[in-house]
Amino acid sequence: MNTECSSLELQLADYLAGVPSAEVDAHLAVCEQCRASVALWSNMAAMPAPVAPRMRLQLPRPRNYWPLALAASALLAAGLGFYGGRASAPSNDIASLRKEVRSLREVVALSLLDQQSASERLRGIRYSASVDASDPELAEALSHTLRADPSVDVRLAAADALRRFPQSTKSRESMWQILNADDSPLVQIAVIDLLSEDPRLPQLLNNGNIHPSVKEYVQAVLANPQKRGFQ
Amino acid sequence: MTAVREGDTHALGALFDRHHAALYRYFYRMSGSASASEDLTQDVFLRLLKKGETWNPAMKFTRWTYRIAHNTFIDRSRKSKWETEMPAQHEFAAPSGRSLERDEEHALLHKALLQLAPDKRELLILSRFQGLRYDQIGELLGIETNTVKVRVFRALGQLREAYAALSRDPILLAMEAKR
Numbered sequence: 001m002n003t004e005c006s007s008l009e010l011q012l013a014d015y016l017a018g019v020p021s022a023e024v025d026a027h028l029a030v031c032e033q034c035r036a037s038v039a040l041w042s043n044m045a046a047m048p049a050p051v052a053p054r055m056r057l058q059l060p061r062p063r064n065y066w067p068l069a070l071a072a073s074a075l076l077a078a079g080l081g082f083y084g085g086r087a088s089a090p091s092n093d094i095a096s097l098r099k100e101v102r103s104l105r106e107v108v109a110l111s112l113l114d115q116q117s118a119s120e121r122l123r124g125i126r127y128s129a130s131v132d133a134s135d136p137e138l139a140e141a142l143s144h145t146l147r148a149d150p151s152v153d154v155r156l157a158a159a160d161a162l163r164r165f166p167q168s169t170k171s172r173e174s175m176w177q178i179l180n181a182d183d184s185p186l187v188q189i190a191v192i193d194l195l196s197e198d199p200r201l202p203q204l205l206n207n208g209n210i211h212p213s214v215k216e217y218v219q220a221v222l223a224n225p226q227k228r229g230f231q
Numbered sequence: 232m233t234a235v236r237e238g239d240t241h242a243l244g245a246l247f248d249r250h251h252a253a254l255y256r257y258f259y260r261m262s263g264s265a266s267a268s269e270d271l272t273q274d275v276f277l278r279l280l281k282k283g284e285t286w287n288p289a290m291k292f293t294r295w296t297y298r299i300a301h302n303t304f305i306d307r308s309r310k311s312k313w314e315t316e317m318p319a320q321h322e323f324a325a326p327s328g329r330s331l332e333r334d335e336e337h338a339l340l341h342k343a344l345l346q347l348a349p350d351k352r353e354l355l356i357l358s359r360f361q362g363l364r365y366d367q368i369g370e371l372l373g374i375e376t377n378t379v380k381v382r383v384f385r386a387l388g389q390l391r392e393a394y395a396a397l398s399r400d401p402i403l404l405a406m407e408a409k410r
């Protein structure tokens with residue numbers, strides 16, 4: 001590799017990723033090595049993909065669930081005697097197992113919120129109902145979905161799911177921004193439900209950007225704070 | 232006692248269905264062994280169970296999974312060596328218009344990839360086959376995007392050299408001549 005090649009490495013890598021560059025084209029015209037590298041890179045694309053065999057998720061059976069099995073083998077190794085079955089499992093192992101199961105739910109809910117298809121994200125929101133409502137990460141993810149999801153359906157579902165969660169000042173502020181932005185009236189109404197205690201609510205009535213139907217809803221909420229949602 | 236409850240196993244099963252094939256391909260290209268790749272793929276999902284609590288939600292799920300896959304591969308290759316098997320034809324998807332010459336070319340490339348140091352191989356696999364962008368690779372490996380770019384291009388240069396050496400290999404050439 002000569003000096004010109006090394007000074008062009010970044011551009012060459014971008015070129016591989018499909019970024020056109022006159023400089024790289026000029027270099028390739030005179031550098032056989034780099035030309036061969038680029039050719040090899042395109043040849044790699046034609047390599048057939050390995051095919052995964054039929055596979056199913058193999059979780060250890062509950063009784064052999066591995067933290068317990070590990071604890072058992074640790075006891076054996078330490079010469080502390082035989083591990084006497086599930087009933088006598090050390091209680092901190094069970095606690096850690098419970099913790100794992102709980103975090104798994106969180107992972108699943110969060111990963112579903114991250115999916116391409118709106119129906120998968122809706123599934124994630126439904127799944128969030130099985131997660132401990134004290135989890136701030138999930139609340140943050142739902143609040144992000146409420147703010148930024150491209151689908152109004154998903155945003156409404158996120159607003160609904162968020163009722164279970166205690167609201168941080170940060171999440172209240174980001175919801176307040178939804179009300180001040182030119183946004184879907186349906187989503188705004190759902191947000192008003194979540195912010196029905198907010199002292200700034202009357203300000204919305206003087207906001208020229210707010211849709212009349214949303215204003216009507218604000219008036220109804222202010223007149224009767226207990227009555228929330230569509231009943 | 233409550234072990235992994237029905238609903239959670241289902242949920243993990245759904246994740247498995249969605250991601251296991253990509254992980255298998257990653258491991259197959261990393262290890263060159265079909266049986267090791269199956270084990271390693273299962274291992275990743277056991278680790279997902281274990282590591283759920285350390286997931287950083289700012290990282291997309293797929294990249295987080297690759298990070299676990301990366302660690303799984305490193306841990307396992309420290310502990311044991313697996314045989315890189317000569318790939319059987321049925322282990323690969325059949326592209327249209329395949330020719331014998333092309334098959335040999337690709338078998339040599341596969342072999343050349345396996346000759347690279349694992350970290351170099353991984354960069355090429357992630358960027359070329361698993362469809363990750365340089366910045367995503369940087370995020371999952373914890374290195375700067377520009378470092379990724381430089382390393383990918385250098386790894387490609389090494390692959391080219393390994394491939395050229397294999398193509399000139401007299402034994403392989405003799406074997407090909409006999410066919």
Ligand SMILES: [Zn+2]
Pocket residue numbers: 002004005027031032033034035
């Ligand atoms: Zn060059």
